[in-house]
Amino acid sequence: MIIFLLRRIGAGLVLIFVVTAFTFFLTYGANIPVARNLLGNSANAEQIATLNAQLGLDKPIFEQYFRWLTSTLHGDLGTSYFTNQPVAEALAARLPVTLSVVVVASIITILVSCALGVASAARGGIIDSILQGISTIAFVFPGIVLGILLVFIFAIQLQWVPAIGYVPFAESPSAWFLSIIMPAVVLCIGGIAAMAAQVRGSLIDELGREYVRTLRSRGTSERSILLKHALRNAAGPALTTFSLQFIGMFGAALFIEKIFALPGYGTYAFNATIQGDLPAMLGVSLFGVGLVVVVNLLVDIAAGWLNPKARTS
Template sequence: MLTFILRRLGAAVVLVVAIATLTFFLLHLTGGNPARSIVGQSATAAQEAQKAAELGLDRPLLAQYWTWLSGLLRGDLGASWFTGQPVWQTLSNALPVTLSIVVAGLLLSAVVSVLLGVAAAVRGGWIDRVLQVVAVVGFAVPGFLVALVLALFVAVRWGLLPATGYVRFGEDPGAWAQSIILPAVALAVGAIAATAQQVRGSMLDVLRRDYVRTLRARGISERSLLFKHALRNAAPPALTVLSLQFIGLIGGAVVVERVFGLSGIGTAAMSTASQGDQPVVLGIVVTTVVLIALVNVVIDLAYGWLNPKVRVA
């Protein structure tokens, strides 16, 4: 198991460095002039050159990359070119917001998807038809529209939950939960549509296998058969979909955060990318890739727990 974990962590580190490197060089292909953006259009050429030298933009590209990569390996993401604020401070303010709604949306989609998928596979009938409708609607309706509807009706008209803003967990756990419910539901709708269908298909496939009929013939209870044996064998495909949904939820958070007035990673990414604030953009990309890599490692470990053959594959 230790070798299995080390292999996955090693692959995750390589992935993070590769994507961070690619992002660094792609940012330099945009043709922007950060020094001019910082000093303003009315500044002189001498002021622009001074700012470029201050930021290290007058150095060769490979030298800039090595300086940035060396800092990254030391855990130093640099500082914003526009505000001077350390990148880690920007991330520490924005990351909890995004993680709160993404993780809540992922957990909600996992629970609802398992319940719907298992019920549709076992019961069939109207439950299966409802799942098909939910899947079609979930795929067809964009997340920002779901967010707008929830904000308009649940928050504004009915006043059940706050329409905007985020409360930190440490300040008030109850208010924190209320502030993330609507964004999490808006994110989860599309994920439920995809994952529930996968759970249903996997369960139908497992329930047709010979060992299931053998377990039934031995008199094992239906609940134990479904949740202890069948669901465990049907879980790996659903876990793959959930890991992909995590990436999709982070992307969807960009729009959902705007709708609900949340200052998360998505909002920070849009504002800093439009400015050309390279250190912050790179910090956000690296942080996002690290999160995705960690989720993939967790999914791989779950595979290894569900199917020991994966550990030696």
């Protein structure tokens, strides 16, 4: 197991290095007019050159990269050109917002999709058809439309939850939950459909295997076969699907944060890209690839625990 983890961690570190290096040279080599954006169109060439020198943008690109890499290895992600706020501090302030929504959406996705997938595989017939129909509708239904509809019904008409904004958990757990439950529901709709289909398909395959027939011949209850044996073996592909859904939720978080006016990671990444805020863009990229590595590592660990053969694959 130790060798299994070391291989995964090593591959993850290499991926982080390659992706961040590529992102650095892509962004810093794109000749984004940072000084012009900061000073405005009225700035003259001398002012622009002076600001570029202050920011270090007049240095050779490889020198800029090694300076950024050295600072990053010491925990310094740089300072935003436009807000003068340290990038690490800005990400730390915004990540709890996005993580709150994504984690709650993930919990809903796991619970509902597993329930739908197991019910479809075990019951079959009309129940299976109904659940597949629900999953299909959920998959194709636009999340933005659903978000607007939920705001209108539950926030404006019924006034059960706030329409916009975010309340920190430390300030009020109940208000925190009310501020993120609608964004989480909107975010998880498509994921539920995809994961439920994966659970259903994998579970049907497992229920048709020889060991299931052997367990039935020994008098093992259907409930035990389904939940203790077949579902565990079918969890591997579902975990892979979930990891992709979890990562995808961070990409979709931008649209959710715009609808519900949440000051999260997606909004910060969008503003950094629009402004050409290079340190912020690199910080966002570093966190994004780091997230992919961590999630995949956790999925590999879970898959290795569920199926020891996966450790040697």
